Amino acid sequence: MQAIDCSRRVSKLRDFLLQGQGAAAPGILDLCLTCGTCAGGCPVTGVDGLDVRKAVRMVLLGLDQELVDSRFPWICTLCGRCEHACPMQIELLKMLRAARTLRERDKVPGVMHKGVMTCLKTGNNVGIPKEDFLALMEDVGNELAEELPGFKVPLDQKGARILVTINSKEPFAEPEDMFFWWRIFYAAKESWTTTSDNWEGVNWGLFTGDDASMKEIVGRIVENYKKLECEYLLLPE
Numbered sequence: 589m590q591a592i593d594c595s596r597r598v599s600k601l602r603d604f605l606l607q608g609q610g611a612a613a614p615g616i617l618d619l620c621l622t623c624g625t626c627a628g629g630c631p632v633t634g635v636d637g638l639d640v641r642k643a644v645r646m647v648l649l650g651l652d653q654e655l656v657d658s659r660f661p662w663i664c665t666l667c668g669r670c671e672h673a674c675p676m677q678i679e680l681l682k683m684l685r686a687a688r689t690l691r692e693r694d695k696v697p698g699v700m701h702k703g704v705m706t707c708l709k710t711g712n713n714v715g716i717p718k719e720d721f722l723a724l725m726e727d728v729g730n731e732l733a734e735e736l737p738g739f740k741v742p743l744d745q746k747g748a749r750i751l752v753t754i755n756s757k758e759p760f761a762e763p764e765d766m767f768f769w770w771r772i773f774y775a776a777k778e779s780w781t782t783t784s785d786n787w788e789g790v791n792w793g794l795f796t797g798d799d800a801s802m803k804e805i806v807g808r809i810v811e812n813y814k815k816l817e818c819e820y821l822l823l824p825e
């Protein structure tokens with residue numbers, strides 16, 4: 589009779605976590621009790637036949653590539669309920685995000701990776717050219733000034749109290765959505781500014797597990813923040 593091989597299977601994802609990559613957790617996946625508490629409160633349990641408890645098992649059994657290739661880590665909303673409920677305090681969010689990190693970039697679902705690349709190149713996820721953005725800020729500022737006398741969109745104002753970043757979907761498709769904040773600032777006589785470059789406030793590097801790009805995009809915002817000597821930073825999402 590052939591002996592059963594109980595040695596640990598190779599798991600790239602587990603090693604990735606153990607090496608401390610991807611802001612990673614220690615190897616506490618091994619502590620999983622398979623109790624299922626995590627999966628019980630998860631809004632996407634059962635989608636494609638998977639759940640977060642099974643995901644932990646897959647990593648531990650060396651089936652990590654199957655998890656990386658599955659839709660589950662991307663269907664997961666990263667809401668954190670599973671991790672909050674886990675009696676062993678296993679860092680499930682880090683595991684799920686690491687599965688995204690290990691996905692080949694050309695296989696990242698949807699437009700998110702393309703958006704990250706566009707942001708690195710142009711300063712925003714949808715590639716709005718600077719001159720179009722500046723023209724739009726002037727136009728929408730003039731429109732709002734009809735309601736709020738003297739209103740103007742403050743751009744690159746050194747010493748403003750709040751640096752406001754922008755979700756690119758607003759200038760791209762729903763510019764009036766920016767008015768909500770702007771009306772509040774106006775009523776509060778708030779000192780604020782946004783910037784003419786690198787104003788994107790939605791970092792898709794976070795969602796795609798792309799730490800290097802995420803860091804670069806955050807760094808650009810920090811650079812604006814320091815250059816303009818602001819006190820607070822407002823992110824739209």
Ligand code: SF4
Pocket residue numbers: 619620621622623624625626627640641644673674675676677678680
């Ligand atoms: S709740 Fe924690 S211990 Fe229980 S199955 Fe999920 S990961 Fe394992």
Ligand code: SF4
Pocket residue numbers: 626629630631632633640663664665666667668669670671680681684
């Ligand atoms: S973080 Fe993901 S896996 Fe965990 S409960 Fe939320 S959707 Fe489910």
